[in-house]
Amino acid sequence: MSIFRKELAGLKEYVPGKPIEDVMKEYGLTSIVKLASNENPLGPSKKAIEAIKREAENIHIYPDGAALELREKLAKKHGISMDQVLIGSGGEQILKLIAHTFVDEGDEVIFGAPSFALYDIMSSHIGAKCISLPLTEDFKHDLKAFEEHLNEKTKIVYICNPNNPTGNIMPKAELVDFISRLPESVVLMLDEAYFEYAIHDPDYLNGLDILKERKNTIILRTFSKVAGLAGLRIGYCFSSPEIIREMSKIKGVFNANRIGQMAAIASLDDDEHIENTVALNKQSLDMMKVYFNEHNMKYVESHANFIFVDINQSSREAYVELQKRGVIIRPGFLWGFENYIRVSSGTIEQTEIFIKALDEITK
Structure with a gap:
């Protein structure tokens, strides 16, 4: 055995x-x-580098386990409440927390292929059945196929937008139409790791617009890409207060390091x-x-x-x-x-x- x-x-x-x-x-x-x-x-931003240097003298002190200052700043920037923000050790930890918060053995999750491999890894590791659906010929998520595979066992639908590795976005109208028919009991995870690059396109859907109307939605973003803090591992997500509260139960006590939090806070000012x-x-x-x-x-x-x-x-x-x-x-x-x-x-x-x-x- x-x-x-x-x-x-x-x-x-x-x-x-x-x-x-x-x-x-x-x-x-x-x-x-x-x-x-x-x-x-x-x-990284010069402001982030300065914050890193200042905070280096304090690394003998544990970080703020609740990341209050960073969460407050993100909430204010995006017009939501602080209890709708969770900080993680990179987007990778956020994805792990999502799987461990929602998935029971035998539940099903749906995502496109190719897309970010950790949707599969984090979900299948704890016994989920992973439904990996090929992209269309023009490299879009096949939302019709997604809908056809929904059933009473479906727990999470992952949509990477822009998608990795293809880099394209889902047209706003197509995505809104799909979401409008998605059962409320299914958790919608919108991976917006590349949000800052895509938001300039008027056909890009900002996940926060969905969250306002649909509470069982999680929006993943990160400081690793546009903010240049990949080595410090600071990711975050927005969701309903209830989901954030449940995910927080298993995030760990000091999951976001002290220097990373300070660098992220400074980045938001640049x-x-x-x-x-x-x-x-x-x-x-x-x-x-x-x-x-x-x-x-x-x-x-x-x-x-x-x-x-x-x-x-x-x-x-x-x-x-x-x-x-x-x-x-x-x-x-x-x-x-x-x-x-x-x-x-x-x-x-x-x-x-x-x-x-x-x-x-x-x-």
């Missing part, structure tokens, strides 16, 4: 982007352009950094799209800080060849798309290096 939980036998491990240090060592390189993990090429990040992202992706268009490479129109593109050759081979040239990307074969790669936006220099390297391997 195995000593391990039975669900682990069929569980696939999440594979993160390859670390810079590993690639440098493997290929004897002295510099690397990492465009694999959707990180902010500008780094709108200019967010604006600069979003502007650079557009510039970088536009440069890539010019190259893709010139070389007949199909891509998904992105509303995030990465782009999903068909490079007309094996992503397995391209992944290795790009690394040899000092560029790390995510190969599409990981999601079942053999000729696609996912590339994060970068600085102008990083983008130029990527385009040059891609050009070399596709000639």
Whole structure:
């Protein structure tokens, strides 16, 4: 008899982007352009860095377990009450809390494929039946299929918007129509990790507009992407006070670290950094799209800080060849798309290096 939980036998491990240090060592390189993990090429706000330096002297003191100041600031910024905000150790912990709060063994959860792998991992680990439904030919969530799979066992519907790894958004009208028919007993989880990049499109649905009318809704966001605090692991979610209260019971006492909380608070005071990040992202992706268009490479129109593109050759081979040239990307074969790669936006220099390297391997 195995000593391990039975669900682990069929569980696939999440594979993160390859670390810079590993690639440098493997290929004897002295510099690397990492465009694999959707990180902010500008780094964190200077205000966040200053807050980190100030707070470093206090790390012998436990953090505020309730994250009161950060929750209050987020609530005020978004026009909701503080008891509708939960802070987590990255979006990853929020997803784990969602699964452990709602899912009993035998319950069903629904999500698109490909999408963020942790929906499956966190749910199947505790005995859920995961209904993974392929995206449509134009890379949208197949909401008709979602609806067809709803039943009395359905507990959570996950919708990643913008979707990862494809980067596209669901049209507002389609999403609102689907949600209007979703049974109130089903928890709707809207993953808006890339919210700040997408909100400029008038066809993007802000999940907070849904939460106002539908209490069994959870909206996931993060400081890892646009705020550039990926290494500090601060994610958050908005929901009804009842859901936040129940999720908080299992979050842990000091789940959000002290430095991370202070950096996140400072980040909320730096709108200019967010604006600069979003502007650079557009510039970088536009440069890539010019190259893709010139070389007949199909891509998904992105509303995030990465782009999903068909490079007309094996992503397995391209992944290795790009690394040899000092560029790390995510190969599409990981999601079942053999000729696609996912590339994060970068600085102008990083983008130029990527385009040059891609050009070399596709000639």
